[in-house]
Amino acid sequence: MWRYAAGRTLQALVAILGVLTIVFVVMRAAGDPTLLLVPQGASAEAIDALRHNLGFDRPWIVQYAEYLRDLARLDLGVSVVQHIPASDIVASRLPYTLELASGALLIAAGFGIPVGVLMATGRGGWVAGLLGTLVLAGQSMPSFLSGILLIAVFGVVLGWLPTSGADDLQALVLPSLALGALSMASFARMTRIAVLDELGRDHVRAARARGLSMTQTVLRHVLRNAAIPVVTVAALEIGNLLAGSVIVETVFAWPGIGQLAIQSIEARDFLVVQAVVLLVSAVHVATSLAADLAYALIDRRIRLAR
Amino acid sequence: MSGTGALVVEDLAIAIGQAAVVDGVSFAVAPGEVLALVGESGCGKSLTALALLGLLPAAARATRGRVMLAGCDLLAGDDRAWRAVRGRLVSIIFQEPTASLDPLATIGAQIAEAYRQHHKVSKAEALRRARDMLVQVGIADPDRRLAQYPFELSGGMCQRVMIAIALICRPDFLIADEPTTALDVTIQAQILDLLRRLAAERGTGIVLITHDMGVVADIAGRVAVMYAGRIVEVAPVDALFAAPLHPYTALLMGSVPKPDAVPKSHLATIEGSVPAPGEAGDACRFAPRCPKASDICRSQAPALGTADDSHLVACWHPGGVMA
Known part of the structure; x- marks a missing residue:
């Protein structure tokens, strides 16, 4: 290991x-x-x-x-606009983006994975069908549109949730939904394929032959085996969420690094732009590494083979 | 033995779409008996095996017949009823032992799971029983094996593990679907020996699905020969090998290589191929390939009838074909 x-x-x-x-x-x-x-x-x-x-x-x-x-030395230069270190500027914005990306990931995986499992096992009937349709609609809609629709419905018409800012957890809901909707379908689709693939295997039939119910078989033997492609998707989606946050943060006036990137490009604050690019790239590499380590924890053969 | 009596299959028919792949199969296995179900690829023997446990693939369904065990028709039961049967009253082992084990679960977890599915015991107790079972199926160093994963075991060892899983709840019947086809010949003999010994010791009735006449001769007590979805001959193994009555059985035995044959002489084959399901109509399904076929064979299917005490055959012109 x-x-x-x-x-x-x-x-x-x-x-x-x-x-x-x-x-x-x-x-x-x-x-x-x-x-x-x-x-x-x-x-x-x-x-x-x-x-x-x-x-x-x-x-x-x-x-x-x-x-x-x-x-x-973690010296990213000094912002030519604000005259403070670029690393300080990025560091002050990063927690907001992490918060937003976590919320979006939670929504995307929390809905996408169960929907994928339901679609693959053919269980859940019309509920699964409805969820599958919703997930697809979420992906088909660009986040600047879904974001504005969410604001219009839940913020303006119903008045349930704040439409901008990052003051409390309530403010996190709408931007997380707008951002997570994009990834949800990736999770659902990959989970469905991985679970379907696994359901066709001999060991699943053998588990049923021991007297396990379909639900027991899926929970004990299918999900773990189907996890590797889903972990891959998760790693890729974390990168996509950071990239997607550029748009969503602008729509919802969310003070994260996506908004910072736009503001810095407009102000030609190139050292800050560079700092954002370096950070996002580093996160990409780090999530890939985390996925590689997760594979090895899921499947012993992987850590022994290499 | 809980004394459930014989496992009886009556007039079983299985269809894939509109095509009847298995058409009116009947046989019975007594406790402690080894019945071999023999036939070419595609004759429906594996589907028959899966139907005995309600594990038919989604595309196939049992359209007719009964599978009787302890006075109940298993085919009439729902999923809950099947789950109570699987692994506890009837178990199955498959052709690909390595693929039949969950690659990400330990051997011990999978054997223990089979026991805990039907008995309310702690994990530790189930693991202890799993260990005993590994010893019984002849696996050395059972404590180490319990913690290992399927990829760390050979194919023969995986099949021993599958047998341990199948037998840990002491089922009355074991369906063995080509259990040695994927294994080396030496391992094959060991596995067959193990099956025979366990069946004898525990009184387990075995339905052995195979296409290998050598395996049949080695282990079976009785043989049912299947052709194109129907059983064409049933006989004790000695009687069948001494005097096969159905021309198909005779030709099937003729196609087994013999050690005393002239070197490099051609192996006997059966001309033609198995008819597609539904193709045969009312005729005997073997008629197009049969050297003895007459007009009645081509117009009317023969029923499985008694030739002598224990020998059944479905043929208008039984006996006397030499391959």
Whole structure:
């Protein structure tokens, strides 16, 4: 197990280094960042001076080494707009996005997985059918539309829930729904396929031959075997939820990093944008790593095979 | 033995869609008896086996007949009734032992589960019984095996585990669906030996589904030969091997390789192929491939009738075919 975990962690570190390098190259390839930082109509001397100050006139290899050194110290630079460290800005917004993504993941998995199981086992009758339709509708609708519909129905017409802000748990419900609806169908579909696949296996028939009911068989033997593709979906969806939060946070005025990304792009605050990109990429790599470790916990063969 | 008497199948018919795949199969197994159900692939023997436990795949259904055990018709029961039968009164083992075990559960958990399904005991007690059962099916080092997973065991060992699961509740009957087909020949002999010994010791009646005449000769007491969804001959194993009465049985035995045959001579085969379900109509289903077929064979199906005391055959011209 430890060898497997160490190997996977090493791979994740290599992936992170790759991400850092790509971000570095893209930031330079997109043009001279100095031009983004100077005020409109600055003189050529002023631009040169700033470029020299920021070190953008040095060889790229030196810049790269310095960039990595700064990152190693968690120094992401200082926001040119707010004049405070970019890492502080991101850190102040991150809890909101984590809260929103957790709420959305809870809704997506909490509804998607049971609906997938019900659809696969053909149990639950019309309730499962209705839920399946709802889940599909959730995915077919872009979140800027479902978000506005949710606001209109539950916020404006019914007045049950707040429509914006992040003051309390009630405020979390609508944005979580809007964000989670997208992932719910992925969970439902993958769970349905995985469970159907498993139901056709010999060991399920053998479990029934021992006198187990269908429900017992599904709970004891099918779900665990079907878990690996579902864990894969979960890892991918966490990444998608962070990406999706850019839109949902804007619709619901939710002060997370999605909103921060939009605001920073508009303000040309490129070091903050870079910090957000690095963070989201790191989360992607970290969730993949977590999924790899989860596989090994679910299935002993995986940790022994490699 | 709880003394439930024989397991009796009466006029069982199974259809997939509109096609009758098994059509009027009847046989009985007494406690302690080993009945072999023999036939080619697709003759309906595996579906018959699954029907005995109510485990037919979704596409198939029993359209007619009864499966009688202890005075009850199992086919008339609901899912709850079936669950009380499965594993407790009638058990089954399958062709692919490795695939028949949950890959993510330990051997011990799966054997113990079979016991706890029908007995109110603690997990520890069930595991203790599982350990005893592993010893009985001849698995060495049972304590280590209990904690292992199916992928850590060989195919032969997995089949021993399946037998342990099948027999831990001391069922009256065991259905063995091609239990040794996926195994090496040496392992095959060990598994058959184990089945024979357990059946004799516990008085378990065994229905052994196979296409292998060697297996039949090795273990069966009586043989029922199936062709295209019907039973064409039933006889004690010695009588059947000495003098097969149905031409199909005779040809089937002729297609078994013999050690004293001329080297590299052609193995006898049965010309033609099994008719598709529903194709035969009223005729004897073997008539198109039968060397003795006459007009009556092509117009009227023969019923299973008594040839002598214990020998039944469904043929208009029984006996005397030499392959």
